[in-house]
Amino acid sequence: DAKTTQPTSMDCAEGRAANLPCNHSTISGNEYVYWYRQIHSQGPQYIIHGLKNNETNEMASLIITEDRKSSTLILPHATLRDTAVYYCIVSGGSQGNLIFGKGTKLSVKP
Amino acid sequence: GAGVSQSPRYKVAKRGQDVALRCDPISGHVSLFWYQQALGQGPEFLTYFQNEAQLDKSGLPSDRFFAERPEGSVSTLKIQRTQQEDSAVYLCASSLVQGAGGYTFGSGTRLTVV
Numbered sequence: 001d002a003k004t005t006q007p008t009s010m011d012c013a014e015g016r017a018a019n020l021p022c023n024h025s026t027i028s029g030n031e032y033v034y035w036y037r038q039i040h041s042q043g044p045q046y047i048i049h050g051l052k053n054n055e056t057n058e059m060a061s062l063i064i065t066e067d068r069k070s071s072t073l074i075l076p077h078a079t080l081r082d083t084a085v086y087y088c089i090v091s092g093g094s095q096g097n098l099i100f101g102k103g104t105k106l107s108v109k110p
Numbered sequence: 111g112a113g114v115s116q117s118p119r120y121k122v123a124k125r126g127q128d129v130a131l132r133c134d135p136i137s138g139h140v141s142l143f144w145y146q147q148a149l150g151q152g153p154e155f156l157t158y159f160q161n162e163a164q165l166d167k168s169g170l171p172s173d174r175f176f177a178e179r180p181e182g183s184v185s186t187l188k189i190q191r192t193q194q195e196d197s198a199v200y201l202c203a204s205s206l207v208q209g210a211g212g213y214t215f216g217s218g219t220r221l222t223v224v
Contacts, residue, residue, distance in 0.1 A: 034212075043114075043201050043215030044153065087152060097143070097166070098213065100152030 004088045009105040012082075018075040020104050022088030025069045031092030033064060035073045037084040038103070044087065047073065078108045112136075114216035116202050122222045123192045131187045131219045135204030143213065144177055144187050145201040153201055159185060192223045 005023040012018040024033065034049040048055055048062045050071075055062045061074040075082055087103040115134040123129050135142050141160055145153035146169075155169040161182035170177070174192075179185040189196055199220050203213040 041217075043203070043217050046212045046214070049212065085152075097155055097158060099155065100145075102152050 003099075004090055004101055006086075006088050006101065006104045008102070009107070011107050011109055012075075012078045014080060014108055014110050015077055018078040018082065018106060018108070020073040020075075020086050020088075020106065021070065022072070023070045024088070024090045027068050027090050028092070031090050033062065033068075033071050034089045034091060034098065035060070035062065036087045036089065036098075036100075037082075037106075038087070039081075039084045044100075047086075078106075080108050080110065082106065083108045114202055114204055114214050116200075116216035116219050118219060119217065120220050120222075122224060125193060125223055126191050127223075128188065128190045129192055129221065131189075131200050131221070133185045133187070133202030133204075133216060135183065135185070135202070136206070136214055137183070139204035139206050139214075141205040141207070141213070142179060142185050143203045144185070145203065146171075147199045147201055147218070149198075156187070156200075189221075192221075194223050197221055197223045 032049050032051050035047040036044040038044045047059050048057055050062045050064055064071045085103040085105050087100050089098050091098055117132045143158050144156040146156050147153040157170055157177045158166040159179045162179050174190045176188045199218040201215055201218045203215045205213045
């Protein structure tokens with residue numbers, strides 16, 4: 001599976017948009033971009049995924065560049081409960097195994 | 111149940127002891143994964159089941175680790191002769207659709223080997 005690169009940590013003010021970047025320059029044509037987050041002492045939680053079109057759901061928006069080499073997860077109005085480690089994962093094999101990196105630790109501050 | 115259930119939530123084992131960790135996936139979910147998460151690290155893949163078939167066990171760190179899912183639902187991860195380096199959170203995830211993302215994870219079992 002392709003590897004991803006994410007910043008180690010980010011801060012965001014409560015109520016503002018949180019924009020989390022991810023680079024995946026070696027992504028192949030059939031691979032999806034997935035985002036999960038992990039709040040302390042819990043298992044990872046699925047947020048959103050996409051192939052090449054931008055996606056939006058009740059939790060977040062996913063913006064994928066036209067060349068698919070990078071993407072941004074957007075939390076439109078961050079709350080304190082959004083403080084977590086956010087993982088960007090590229091996967092598309094028939095097995096669908098997810099390979100996690102170290103993710104981005106997002107701290108939402110009042 | 112509504113989610114993936116793992117038990118026990120916490121387990122302390124003496125070095126050399128055998129342990130068994132249980133995962134109850136969401137009913138009807140075909141795919142089941144086990145991950146190991148060391149402190150401060152992302153989860154690392156251990157093994158994958160499609161129904162009762164173990165299709166990939168390449169992530170199991172040694173032959174002391176064994177996983178089964180005999181009836182295609184509940185799965186057990188067994189660790190024999192535990193060692194201190196086995197201390198980690200063990201996560202289980204399941205998915206309805208074969209080979210797709212959007213997995214539901216359990217809260218994990220925190221194993222501490224003393």
